[in-house]
Amino acid sequence: MAFLSFGSKRDKIKKMIEEEKFDEILKMAVKDKKALQALIELLDDSNPGIVGDALLLLSNVLEINPNSTRSHITPELFQKLMALMERKNPYVRENAMLLSYKIIKSFPEVASQHRDWIVEGVRRGLTEGNKDQKGFLLMVIGELGLKELRPMVEELVSVEDKVILPFEGKKWVPLGDIAKEVLEKLS
Template sequence: MGFLSFGSKKDKIKKLIEAERFDEIVSMAVKDKKALNGLIELLDDTAPGIRGDALLILGMLVEQRADVVEPHVEKIFPKAIELTRNRNPYVKENAMILSYELAHRFPDRVRALKGTIIDDLINELSEGDKNTKGFALILIGELRAKEAKGHVEELVSVEDKVILPFEGKKWVPLGEIAKEVLEKLS
């Protein structure tokens, strides 16, 4: 790294992603705020593979050094939620994983953002595919979003099985997830 580093590191991070040097990116992001900001900027990249990899690397960063990501939760979480609606399965799955991880590790910070995303989550309960509905349910539970309770109750009897990228959430009936969420909302 040069003595005087100006501007975004987005292009450098993108080249490292293309070279699949993810651990190196995590290490850079821990040490250099501009590298972390460059990684976050790549969530808006035009290439789905780059967006998916940026989500994956941010997830790795949260697992290894949550303290580095915490100050950026307000920027990352809404974008990750937005990307859960992406048609690309790689982007969608990594966005779900990152969103859940952020909600799980930083519940207070994420709950403070509830007002900015709750309408989107409720909308997904009626318009999303079954897997997106399952994810929205899980996040509503994590957010303790009681305002969504009526929408959650509507899904209790749904037998469609969902496949989510979380432990214990593969081939689970949507209604079962809705019941678990209702317990959290009570």
């Protein structure tokens, strides 16, 4: 008689990622909350390849079935994604940006529930982050209409440093151009 699994599926999902069984993982994570939770748990893995793949898979689950992910969107997940955006590994950093942006676009009501925390995190990132992080955070400001951060956006309008973001039309774009786009959205 087989034993029922009541624990985490983290190890199983990790093995499947290592075996590049991404389609199977997607099918499973869309239907199974434990598989989805396992992907979130893998964001703490020590292997950046596993973390980057888990982020990419979570983005795909969000696209396929946004409702399946709604209950997993927590302040803790946002904080984890913000921390992952600070990683040196570009695969992890860019996939964290992609997932964060998809969450914000898919669930603006959830983002607005956590507005105070998001504003504080964005403010800190605009002060301490590198140019790519600042470019991404500017996009978040525009998407969420964070008008209270307008003075910080205005400070970046003249910055000519080019950023590389994992978004269409946002590769090798001056940071100041992104800031100008955001100011138009905030008007």
